[in-house]
Amino acid sequence: MPLDLARLECLAYIELGFHLDLESLEPVLSVLDHLSYRRVAVMPPNVQDTGWHVWADQVVPGVTIATPEGNPELWRAPISGQVLDPASLDVFWAELTQGAYGNVNRAKGIFDLADGRAFYFDFVAGINSTYTELALPRWLEGRPQRFSGIEVVGVALDKSAIAQTLKDCCLSDVAVHHYQQQIKESLDPDEEKA
Numbered sequence: 001m002p003l004d005l006a007r008l009e010c011l012a013y014i015e016l017g018f019h020l021d022l023e024s025l026e027p028v029l030s031v032l033d034h035l036s037y038r039r040v041a042v043m044p045p046n047v048q049d050t051g052w053h054v055w056a057d058q059v060v061p062g063v064t065i066a067t068p069e070g071n072p073e074l075w076r077a078p079i080s081g082q083v084l085d086p087a088s089l090d091v092f093w094a095e096l097t098q099g100a101y102g103n104v105n106r107a108k109g110i111f112d113l114a115d116g117r118a119f120y121f122d123f124v125a126g127i128n129s130t131y132t133e134l135a136l137p138r139w140l141e142g143r144p145q146r147f148s149g150i151e152v153v154g155v156a157l158d159k160s161a162i163a164q165t166l167k168d169c170c171l172s173d174v175a176v177h178h179y180q181q182q183i184k185e186s187l188d189p190d191e192e193k194a
Contacts, residue, residue, distance in 0.1 A: 017074065022055050063124055070155040072105065075162060077150050079111075081143040083176045086113050088169040095165070097123045102157035109150035114171060114179040116140045118148065138187075140180045143173075 016025065041056035046064050053059055089111060097104055107123040116138030123129040136146070152162065171179070 022051050072153055072155060073157050075152045075157055075159045077163060079148050082170045083112050083114055084169045085171055092165050092169050093121060097129055101162045102154045104152055104154040106153040110148045112139060112144040112148050115183050140184050
């Protein structure tokens with residue numbers, strides 16, 4: 001029996017990046033035409049009269065940003081299955097957000113760490129980074145089979161250096177197994193199952 005989307009009542013958010021051409025999105029977004037939806041743009045209050053302002057049904061003020069010199073670039077990397085060394089990730093994130101790889105305006109990522117936990121990292125220029133542990137079970141058997149990745153928006157990004165440094169933070173299979181064994185031995189049996 002096919003799913004009747006017109007009868008489905010739910011709240012969903014679809015995030016569209018600044019780098020997308022709004023005109024080219026119209027045919028794709030036409031699949032939503034039979035649904036009740038609103039186009040909301042979260043825009044910095046100091047940015048006015050963009051295509052997003054015209055496109056949106058409602059504009060919500062976001063964080064004030066410094067207008068970057070040059071053209072913004074987007075760099076993304078899916079890293080599902082990778083496990084990162086926490087100390088190396090901390091150094092990488094500090095370097096990234098403090099300009100070692102270009103002028104970063106926004107960065108976000110989901111990372112699996114050696115202790116089996118997953119974290120969401122978030123950075124907006126002018127605001128401190130936030131780190132949030134995700135409410136997911138610890139992954140303590142082999143490489144994680146869940147999404148992880150990073151997205152960076154900035155100007156004059158050294159994408160190859162970002163990629164290499166992130167790769168250097170990733171642990172080998174032997175190291176992942178070693179850490180997982182140590183964590184399993186240190187956990188209370190009930191905590192391991194949680």
